[in-house]
Amino acid sequence: MRTILLIATGGTIASRPTAAGGLAPAITSQELLSCVPELAEFCRIDTIQLYNLDSTNMGPEQWQGIAAAVQENYDRYDGFVITHGTDTMGYTAAALSYMIQKSPKPVVLTGSQKSIYNRDTDARNNLWRAVAYACHPDAWGVQIVFDNQVILGTRARKTRTKSFNAFSSIDYPETAMFRDRRLIQFLQRPAEYTHAVFSTALDPNVFVLRLVPGMRADIIPMLEGRYRALVLESFGVGGLPGGDDGAMFAAVRDWCGAGHLAVFTTQVPHEGSDLAVYEVGRAAKALPGVLEAHDMTPEATAVKLMWVLGQTTDRAEAEKLFLTPVQWDIL
Incomplete structure (x- = not known):
């Protein structure tokens, strides 16, 4: 029988109504397990109540705490399941993908859109499948298990609220x-995933700037001395208003000239950036110092920028x- 460590961090799955009428995390890891008693039929589960937070309050400090809990217990368990709020689960999954690389054991995140406290909920379904995937002999790496899907931690996005x-x-x-309850595997564990590599240093001094038409360029100099890297969410495949004659270009040039990184990405949900397409x-x-995502x-x-800056100060x-x-x- 496989052994799983459940690391509870809060989120909607563990929430109860408050006196004010909203939801807040309050359900413990043991209470979560008690709602899905059939899990005991095919695995042994130990639990850690690491946090009990709304995922809006999860950040680099908590990502490091989760990675440390996995690293400390890595040799004692066959897999790990992390219950987490959905709003920032994509960030946490990406962060763990960089901090825990090439893991032959599964590190699975799951949560729900409705509390396990509710009578009709997706929480039990998601928790059962997350544990079932973590127990599967072909499971590997950092994954999100949600609504019957298993998604790479670096590729997952919350696309519905x-x-x-x-x-x-x-x-x-x-x-x-x-x-139903049968796992169909599409991607096999890579041959090089034989030993997990833990690298948990992070530097959160990354600023994400979403460009909007008419935005003034003087926002970028204001970031100097506060941040080490800038992500520019540009339009379409990427570019800067005004091209190389514009104030935005001059601000990015000065930013990079000061030794910082600027990474261009796109506001478009699919297919990515390509700065080489247009003159802008x-x-x-x-x-x-300019890179593309x-x-x-x-x-x-x-998150990768935070991880990169945590590994080196050399540009x-x-x-x-x-x-x-x-x-x-990156493909």
């Missing part, structure tokens, strides 16, 4: 899916690390 099928795999196949992007692409998700882009090395694919984050 209320529906049970809240998560999508962006521009890459799902790892697996459940049909080609000059920016040529600037030292290509088809990375916004969550993976921001050339940081550029190399950012552009090195990790669990198919």
Whole structure:
């Protein structure tokens, strides 16, 4: 019988109504398990109540706490299930994908759109399938299990705010899916996934700037001294208003000239950036310190930069690390 460690962090799945009428995490890890007693039929589960937070309050400190809990217990369990709120689950899944690389054991995140406290809910379904996947001999790596889907941690995005099928795999196949309670595997464990590599240092000094038509360029100099890297969510395949004659280009040039990184991504949900297509992007692409996220998700882009900056202070090395694919984050 396989052994699983359940790491509870809060979220909607563990929420109860408050006196004020909203929801807040209050259900413990043991209470979660008691709602799905049939799990005991095929595995042994130990639990850790690491946090009890709304996922809006999850960040780099908590990501490191989860990674540390996995690392500390890695040799004692066959797999790990992390219950988590849905709103920032994509960020946490991406962060764990960089901090726990090449894991032959599954590190699975799940949650729900309705509390397990409710009578009719997706919570029991998701928790059962997350544990079932973690117990499967072909399971591997950091994954999100949600609404019968198994999605790579670097490819998962929350694309619906209320529906049970809240998560999508962006521009890459799902790892697996459940049909009823049968797991159908699409992507096999890579041969090089033999020993987990833990690398948990993070630097959260990354600013994400979503461009809007008419935005003034003076926002970028205001970030100097506060942030080490800038993500520019640009239009379409990417570019800067005004091209290489514009104030925005000059601000990005000065930002990079100060030794910082600027990463271009797109506001479009699918297919990624390509600064080489239009003249408004080609000059920016040529600037030292400018990188492209290509088809990375916004969550993976921001979190990977935090992870990269935690590994090195050398810009050339940081550029190399950012552009090195990790669990198919860049194709």
